[in-house]
Amino acid sequence: MPQKRPTSYHVVKPGDPHPQGWTVPPVNDLRSAIELLKTLPGQYLETDRETDPKDELAGVYRYIGAGGTVMRPTRIGPAMTFNNIKGYPGSRVLVGLLASRERVSALLGAPVRELGIQMAEARKNVTPPVVVDAKDAPCQEVVYRADDPDFDLRKILPAPTNTTEDAGPYFCLGLVLGSDPDDRDNVDVTIHRLCVQGRDELSIFFAPGRHIDAFRQKAEAAGKPLAVSINMGLDPAIHIGATFEAPTTPFGFDELSVAGGLRGQPVELVECLTIEQRAIARAEIVIEGEILPDVRVAEDQNTKTGKAMPEFPGYTGDANPSLPVIKVKAITTRKNPILQTLVGPGEEHVSLAGIPTEASIHIECQDALPGLVQNVYAHSAGGGKFLAVLQVKKRNDGDDGMTKQAALIALAVYRELKNVILVDDDVDLFDTDDVLWAMQTRFSGDLDTIFVPGVAGHVLDPSQTPLYDPRVTAKGTTTKTIFDCTVPFHLKEHFIRAQFKEVDPSLWAPSLFGKSA
DSSP states (O other), X not given: OOOSOXXXXXXXXXTXXXXXXXXXXXXXXXXXXXXXXXXXXXXXXXXXXXXXXXXXXXXXXXXXXXXXXXXXXXXXXXXXXXXXXXXXXTOEEEEOTTXXXXXXXXXXXXXXXXXXXXXXXXXXXXXXXXXXXXXXXXXXXXXEETTXXXXXXXXXXXXXXXXXXXSSOEESSOEEEEEETTEEEEEEEEEOOEEEEETTEEEEOOOTTOHHHHHHHHHHHTTOOEEEEEEESXXXXXXXXXXXXXXXXXXXXXXXXXXXXXXXXXXXXXXXXXXXXXXXXXOSEEEEEEEEEEEXXXXXXXXXXXXXXXXXXXXXXXXXXXXXEEEEEEEEEOSSOEEEEOOTTSHHHHHHHHHHHXXXXXXXXXXXXXXXXXXXXXXXXXXXXXXXXXXXOOOSTTHHHHHHHHHHHHHHHOTTOOEEEEEETTSOTTOHHHHHHHHHHSOOHHHHEEEEEEEEOOTTOTTSSTTTOTTOOSTTEEEXXXXXXXXXXXXXXXXXXXXXXXXXXXXXXGGGGTOOO
């Protein structure tokens, strides 16, 4: 809930030690994030070559650094800014800001392998947002009002399409901020796919269970629109903090306070100009609008492709035949704004969805089974949602059962999780080859597999449909699986990996370890 800065919170300055132990990078918006990346070799790239936002921009970045579940060839590479967008003089588009754990580590301040733990600490130690005056809100430096007869969002903002099949141009990293129609301080922020439908209209897709959709349904039942701001080009802590889901962030919890916890200082909000809602003050771009009651459009009404856009599982989703509509009231921007986007199935989605998934599982497992789960990795192969690897350290025979309990906790705390792989503490959970080695030498299918059938999953998984599995009665229902690739405690002495002499390898190969000869 926005409020004046509480004196009880420890507010830190960029570069100072955070009370939870990490160093806060000098980042408070997108521009400072880019400036930091410019100092890090191989993490940022710009191009002045003219690039078409229709199909071409995503096609280029597919090779540069998309990664994730994108069809090969692809790779994990630098974030990239396109400075010369065809048809949009002066516009810039950034893609891939969070498309590597190394980059997320630099931008958030925690080691690569501790990002989930950092997120868990930020969830526990939140800092609520505050409201600032308009004069302190750079997001309102330039204003376009929809009641201007020349207004056309299609000409103002270069929303990209990812493929030739896309239903239309999409804003893929629009953080939608909405609130309870009866309680403006009950706020939710969520990233949704937003398709440009006209000069002042967007369609919005809600996956089941989203809190802003509950606000929309409540407003619609009363015959009223729901005021929302769409915030683009943000401090990456805001985007990643917003992707926590229930029950870790239950209904009524403001995810902006997680970003405050990550930074040790509150996110700043400002009152919108044309609607009764707030926006993120240091955003590059804000779209102010209202979700209209009882109005629906086909997502591909302008293209008739039958497809939506590439989704995180790696497939292009079907166009939805009936989606709510946002009527745009205004666009406000910083001077020379940067439009931020992502490639739907790429590694950036893995970071945005996966690191909060790791944090959610870590929080619940530590509370229920202290000391057992050492770390969690939401694997790229599942887009950060479908597959989790849990690393455990067994201490006694009872931990054989507790290890499986940890997997059940993971499935319970993150509804969209589909498969869990359990490994011992001598296995590198971030190294897929090592995880698969554990599966080959510490796993027997009929002994070490647990199936949980008929459970809610995710509607974007094409295998979770009645067409794929006739037992499924509703889309988004699946069988969840636990693969226990850990050694039974009483057999640990028979599964000791070959031990090598500890040496400093940089003495023999300094260039491989970032040292000079």
